[in-house]
Amino acid sequence: MLIVNDLSYRYPGAAGRPPLVIFERLSWSVEAGASVAIVGASGVGKSTLLHVLGGLDAPANGEVLVAGASLWALSAAARARFRNQTIGFVFQFHHLLPEFTALENVALPMRIAGVGAAESRRRAARLLERVGLSDRRSHLPPELSGGESQRVALARALANAPPLLLADEPTGNLDERAAADVLALLHQFQREQGLTLILVTHDLKLAATCDAVWRMERRQLHPAPAAAP
Numbered sequence: 001m002l003i004v005n006d007l008s009y010r011y012p013g014a015a016g017r018p019p020l021v022i023f024e025r026l027s028w029s030v031e032a033g034a035s036v037a038i039v040g041a042s043g044v045g046k047s048t049l050l051h052v053l054g055g056l057d058a059p060a061n062g063e064v065l066v067a068g069a070s071l072w073a074l075s076a077a078a079r080a081r082f083r084n085q086t087i088g089f090v091f092q093f094h095h096l097l098p099e100f101t102a103l104e105n106v107a108l109p110m111r112i113a114g115v116g117a118a119e120s121r122r123r124a125a126r127l128l129e130r131v132g133l134s135d136r137r138s139h140l141p142p143e144l145s146g147g148e149s150q151r152v153a154l155a156r157a158l159a160n161a162p163p164l165l166l167a168d169e170p171t172g173n174l175d176e177r178a179a180a181d182v183l184a185l186l187h188q189f190q191r192e193q194g195l196t197l198i199l200v201t202h203d204l205k206l207a208a209t210c211d212a213v214w215r216m217e218r219r220q221l222h223p224a225p226a227a228a229p
Contacts, residue, residue: 001032001164001196002053007062009048022048023219026062032163035190035197037207039224040216046200047168049216053198054166055083067163084113088157090186092169094149096141102128102152103137109159127155131185147178154185158193165190167199171206183209 007026010019022045030036038046051057053064055071064071067086074082096105106124111117128137131151141149150170157165167186171179183206190197199210207213215224 001034001067002028002030002198003063003065004028004053005063005065007052007064008060009045009052009057010060021219023216026220028214028221030196030198032196033194034212035187035199035210037199037201037210037213038216038221039201039204039207039213042202044216045219046216049221050166050168050198050200054087054089055079084109085160086162086164088160088162088165090150090154090157090165090167090170092172094141094146094153096149096152096156098141101138101140102133102144105141105152106155106159109156113160124155124159127158128152130189131155132181145178147174147181150174150178150182151185154182154189158189161193162195164196165198167197169201170199171203172201179206 005027008024009022011022013019038049040046048057052059053066058072066082069082069086071079071082097108100108103121103124106127107120110120110123115123125134125137128134131154133148133151133155136144136148141152144152150173154170165186170186171182174182186197186199187209189195197210199207201207213224214221
């Protein structure tokens with residue numbers, strides 16, 4: 001599902017200083033249907049890597065292949081279309097549109113993909129039912145709890161049935177019970193739909209629920225046991 005070849009990312013240096021290298025000549029792959037956690041110290045570049053894998057931030061050099069497509073060889077418009085249909089994102093903060101209802105937020109990616117209004121709403125209602133929020137579909141984000149908002153965000157990420165789901169600290173802003181609910185849903189959808197799940201987290205217990213754990217350090221990814229300190 002995902003192949004990374006010689007991938008590097010650098011922040012430009014300020015005031016004539018050399019660029020800050022986040023990762024360099026990174027090569028990595030993830031099999032279709034696997035769940036993989038990426039752990040590491042804060043600021044090491046885990047979220048940046050996820051953004052590059054998802055086509056949000058451009059690398060300095062290297063290649064990202066998602067489902068056989070070279071992500072950064074695509075034009076900006078083609079990459080946006082590909083991302084809409086192939087990659088789902090769940091972030092630490094839900095980023096729901098506050099003026100849209102839960103149903104409208106979930107339907108939006110489908111509308112962007114060209115699905116009709118009635119069908120988008122029907123599918124969105126079904127997804128909200130799957131995440132236990134059928135009775136909240138007419139509510140605006142400010143009317144939802146943090147856990148409910150994150151479940152709406154998960155439903156939105158799955159709106160176009162993407163084969164790849166990228167989750168960046170998806171439970172980091174939630175209490176223990178809400179975090180457990182979101183994590184259970186992530187793995188439930190991953191198993192049922194054969195999704196490839198890449199999860200960035202500081203929580204080693206959460207990481208241990210995935211098939212494999214990788215640690216980011218020294219500008220590279222290294223295999224690590226889930227119980228690693």
